[in-house]
Amino acid sequence: GQQVMQIPQYQHVQEGEDFTTYCNSSTTLSNIQWYKQRPGGHPVFLIQLVKSGEVKKQKRLTFQFGEAKKNSSLHITATQTTDVGTYFCAAYNFNKFYFGSGTKLNVKP
Amino acid sequence: DGGITQSPKYLFRKEGQNVTLSCEQNLNHDAMYWYRQDPGQGLRLIYYSQIVNDFQKGDIAEGYSVSREKKESFPLTVTSAQKNPTAFYLCASTRSGTGRNQPQHFGDGTRLSIL
Numbered sequence: 236g237q238q239v240m241q242i243p244q245y246q247h248v249q250e251g252e253d254f255t256t257y258c259n260s261s262t263t264l265s266n267i268q269w270y271k272q273r274p275g276g277h278p279v280f281l282i283q284l285v286k287s288g289e290v291k292k293q294k295r296l297t298f299q300f301g302e303a304k305k306n307s308s309l310h311i312t313a314t315q316t317t318d319v320g321t322y323f324c325a326a327y328n329f330n331k332f333y334f335g336s337g338t339k340l341n342v343k344p
Numbered sequence: 345d346g347g348i349t350q351s352p353k354y355l356f357r358k359e360g361q362n363v364t365l366s367c368e369q370n371l372n373h374d375a376m377y378w379y380r381q382d383p384g385q386g387l388r389l390i391y392y393s394q395i396v397n398d399f400q401k402g403d404i405a406e407g408y409s410v411s412r413e414k415k416e417s418f419p420l421t422v423t424s425a426q427k428n429p430t431a432f433y434l435c436a437s438t439r440s441g442t443g444r445n446q447p448q449h450f451g452d453g454t455r456l457s458i459l
Binding site: 265266270323335336 | 377379
């Protein structure tokens, strides 16, 4: 089935530093979604990207979809302790969603 | 408020026992999904249902069973055939049956452990 590789697995940053997580696929994706899961919680939908080269922003978060629609990234500027959690990408194919393994972000105050 | 309710929050299974996890939604969504999450890993699809009285296997369906007799309910049974059931189980839904271009809404999950 569809495989979505996500790196890095873990990221520890000092509050105020930037953070980026990447998702890559060997096949062209129809769309890519991003979710955030707080410790002990459930995934919460952040955004969806559909168009080639698309860039969307949500306050300090910037989401990009590659020109070839095979990769995507989530960048957080000036992290805060409230950003702590695991960030997942998810690709849709043949009626199913395929999740990356997630990047666990820890922010030191 | 509309949402997805999963119960119980914690569940313990004895050897040879079947257990059923409940998932109820009042969002009037057509599609529902069951995922398994192991520590440090992403979500893996167990079963999904695009419409009432129909469901399909996901990537790791062995040892699990589901039913979809009502639109709002999608219970998951973890059978004794599932030899490693300890995990965090998440139920999700999307508005349309195909789920394409739809955000997934998740319940709070059920943590299942073996006694």
